[in-house]
Amino acid sequence: MKIKPPHQAQEWSYFSHRESIGKASSSLGIRSNKNTHINCGSSARMAGNMCANVDQIRRQGRWNNTTINGAYLTNLPRELVGSMAGFPTYGRFFYLTRAALHPPTSLCKKLFLAIGG
Template sequence: MKIKPLGQAQERSYSSLRGSIGKALSSPGIRSNRKTHINCGSLARMAGNGCANVDQIRRQGRWNNTTINDTYLTNLPRELVRSMAGFPTYGRFSYLARAAFNTSTSLWKKLFPAIGE
């Protein structure tokens, strides 16, 4: 599927935009009722993963508290989830000391029998 680019001076109508996004989503079999707003949720979640707080995300998207919490973000407290997973609640750290744990070769061979091939 090819989406034709518009010139810089051209505007798209809402129905044209919705139709283009609908075609792009249906091609791989994605169903969504929020065709024109589908990127808003992913933008908010990506900002949250980058350690932006909810107030910053809400201001950037010009959303009220109800909209951002009920529509675009999960209701899970990010700091709590990060700390339960073993990550610090501040900054963008993703290193876990337990990930550096060396396991025996025999365990690896049991888990992945074709590892030596």
């Protein structure tokens, strides 16, 4: 599939934008009714994962509080969920001590049959 961009001196119409994103999505097996806004939610969540606060994300996307909370961010309290998963509540730390544990080989063999046994 080839997406034809418009000439550089020409403004891209809403219809052309929507159609090209729809074609690209459907060729990958992605079904969405938000073709022109498909990246808004993921970019807002990625910014949140990088510790941007909701006000910063809202201003960057020029969204009001209803839009950002209802459409682009989850309603889960990120700090609480992170702390329950074992992440510190301060700064940008993503290292979990338990991730350094090495399970016994006998357990790995039971879980992953492809491991020699």
